Amino acid sequence: MSNIIIGTAGHIDHGKTALIKALNGFEGDSTNEEKQRGITIDLSFSNLSRANQNIAFIDVPGHEKLVKNMIAGAFGFDYVMLVVSAAEGIKPQTIEHIQIINLLGLKEIIVVLTKKDLVSSEELETQKQTIQKFLSEFDFEIKFISAVSIYDESSIVSLKEQLFSIENSTKSEENFFRYYVDRVFSPKGIGTVVTGTVLGKACELNEKVYIAQIQKEVKLKNIQVHNENVMEANISNRAALNLQGVNINQIKKGDLITKKGYIRGFDGIDIAFTCLKDKKLKHNQTYSLFIGAKKVEVKTLLFDGTQDKETGYATLKADEKLYTIFGEKVILRSGNDTICGGKVLNPVIDPMKKPQKKSLLEALDKNDFVSAYKVLLEVHKKGLGIISSTQRFALSHSQAIEFANKLDNVFIDEKDLVIYPLKTQDEVKDFIKNIYTKNQYALLSSASINLRLKWASINFIQSVLNELIKEKFLIAEDSLYKSANLKQDIKKDLKDIVLNRLKKEDIEPTAPYNIYDDLDIDRKLGDTILKSLTSNKQVVRLQHNLFIHGESLNKVIKIMREIIKEDGYIEISNFKKRVELSRKYLISYLDYLDNFSDIKKIGNKRYFII
Known part of the structure; x- marks a missing residue:
């Protein structure tokens, strides 16, 4: 229809x-x-x-x-x-x-x-x-x-x-569903119902939607279009939505219902504005902002000086978060006077210098996204995420990548949707080189490096590792990388290093991931090493993240048996008097003691079976 x-x-x-x-x-x-x-x-x-x-x-x-x-x-x-x-x-x-x-x-x-x-x-x-x-x-x-x-x-x-005779809706489909609430009510026995106009994309019965202002996901229990129950509501449908999981007092006129993960809220937005004839926008003055069905008080901060302006750029600051997308139209009023209209240029506020912000707004005002990317990459030196392109530029992810491909000297991670300045590779390269220079036995993967450099995606790190192989600094072994100076298979050496580490730590062993990070070895490789040591009975696994050298375990078992002989039982309190360990270790050793046939547990105490 x-x-x-x-x-x-x-x-x-x-x-x-x-x-x-x-x-x-x-x-x-x-x-x-x-x-x-x-x-x-x-x-x-x-x-x-x-x-x-x-x-x-x-x-x-x-x-x-x-x-x-x-x-x-x-x-x-x-x-x-x-x-x-x-x-x-x-x-x-x-x-x-x-x-x-x-x-x-x-x-x-x-x-x-x-x-x-x-x-x-x-x-x-x-x-x-x-x-x-x-x-x-x-x-x-x-x-x-x-x-x-x-x-x-x-x-x-x-x-x-x-x-x-008029043609269908003039609204174009966007990347996600949006819906401004213009009425809220609660018919008896029905629950919370809102009305509004469907924007962006259709919504379907029983799907989950997200109320931005209260950051809550709810279910569409029923949809009505012109008093008829329907399976979906399309763009330009006036629709009543019966929301499951939200109280009528939690939602109000002007709230935005959308899909989770598409829109973030900020206490400010940047706009381009044009005033009505004989009207001017004043700097540092409070106005009523109308966006969608929402009205909110904002303070205007003009660019290029503090003189009143008929047209230009302004930042609007609010006492609450504003959930907007690029290109949305807004109205500013003072009392009963309409002052100007505007277009949201920058719905995602980043800390940046004023000249950078001015260049960004000028580019966005002309839909020049390539130039906008360039400005933002000056700000986001460790990668510009284009996963937010739907809100930031009203572009789909594929469209955002198309514009990114027009840039020079960048690395585009199409999987994780991040653009990196190529010069940032040097920072990652120096970080990796430093690890292998300090530790000749380092054996890492792109994933394990990502755990340390969380801002760098795995694909970006991989591009750097490939460069280090070309430079003959590293050698690839399956998905792991070792120093090019080491010709022998170092996995056996690493097994001995891990075993000696656990023996040295005795009855207070470090968690496995901490050991792997200290030794600069990949976590999957570390797990394989521990599995092998456990299989050979050299190491015993007490809990998910607690492994102990076999000799150390025998030592602590001997101590526990001595306590039972002396006190008649063992529990946390008398165990702790003999051995200064944290509760985590004490409980683990006591639980392990239950595996012996001559030990019985009554309450929290362990005894010898007589």
Whole structure:
């Protein structure tokens, strides 16, 4: 089914809500306050369907004090239906709504002149021309202009036909599902239900989604689109989601529901902004930021000085985390005044110098991702992760790699999605050389080096190891690497070294991984060595990470038997008086004692069987 969302715009009392009712019978002004005052206070949602076509309507308030509610709905529009009374023409809220629509980047407009029965055909034509002239000042595409009266059924039928001739949703599929909550409620016996517009990608019944603001994953227990239960909700569907695993008090209007792992929150974002005519954005001043259905107070920090600006770049700082993606549109308001619109350029805040930030924003403003990579690589000298490219650049991982391939002097790890400056290889090379120079018996793999250099991916480390082989500094033995100066098989020598290490440590042996790291040997190789020593009875495994030399174990067993002879029993307290060991070792040795046939355990004490 094709889906489009049409949002209304226009001055108060120009007939937006009445027009929706004439089209689909939906009574938008449902609350007592709305009916008494005769104005739409909050957003209302309804739809009109025919065959495989569905049109969802978002009817927004026209009152100047309720523009914030209008913005909350406008981010989800595919098309704007500008409603103008033929009797009154363009009014203040008509202008502000259109300015906001323009700032949000919405381009496709439907113009409906209402109350045509109140004017002559000449006056009607004059209003059409006036509206066209007004809209020509913006970069809009007018789909059609229609004149109607709710008392003239044929005009409503004609408008319906024109609406159904409109193409499918104008929203393009993104890399992941996003959904701004615009209502939260809890029907009796149902649980927590939210409504909103599906963005990015579809969501499916029973899948897990992520509430960003509370960092919680929940399950989609049910999905409704226009009051019908469905298996999935697609882009531009107005959908009600029944969330399992979250309380109604935990979620609120403006929260973002998405997929886990795609978006991180930051207390600031960088934007490019353009102010409305005769308006300027002020430095270090607090404004209301509208993004999606969310409203939050932010402080603006302008680039290039502190003078008020009509256009430019700014950082917006908030007292809470902002979850945004590259290219999202925002509105900044002061009180009841709309000041400017903006585009999120930098949703991932990195510590960087101001000139670097300026270069980054200029590149992002032009969608010049190659130049943006170059700036970010100056900041992320130990690798730029492009796993966040979906949020940072609104690019899929494959698209992000395509741009990375246009860079010079970089190593691209396509598996781990990291770009490294080639000069960083020298740092890894020096680190590896230092190990083998200090320890001629070092025998490591790329994985074991990665445990020490966590910022360097295994593939990046492998590229350095390959260089060291070419330089004849290392020799490869299967997946391990040894010094090129050692010609003999050093694995037997390492076995003796590990055994002697355990013998020296006696009854307080080091954990295996610590031994491997101290000896600069690969962990898998170390495990193989210990397994061999255990098989030969030279070493005994007491626990998962506790191995002891056989002679040392016999020594501690002799001590434990002496304690039983002297005290009649052994437990942790009298064992510790004779041997200064940590509780970990004491418990392990006592447990091992249970393997002997002449020992019985009663409670926490061990006795000789008489």
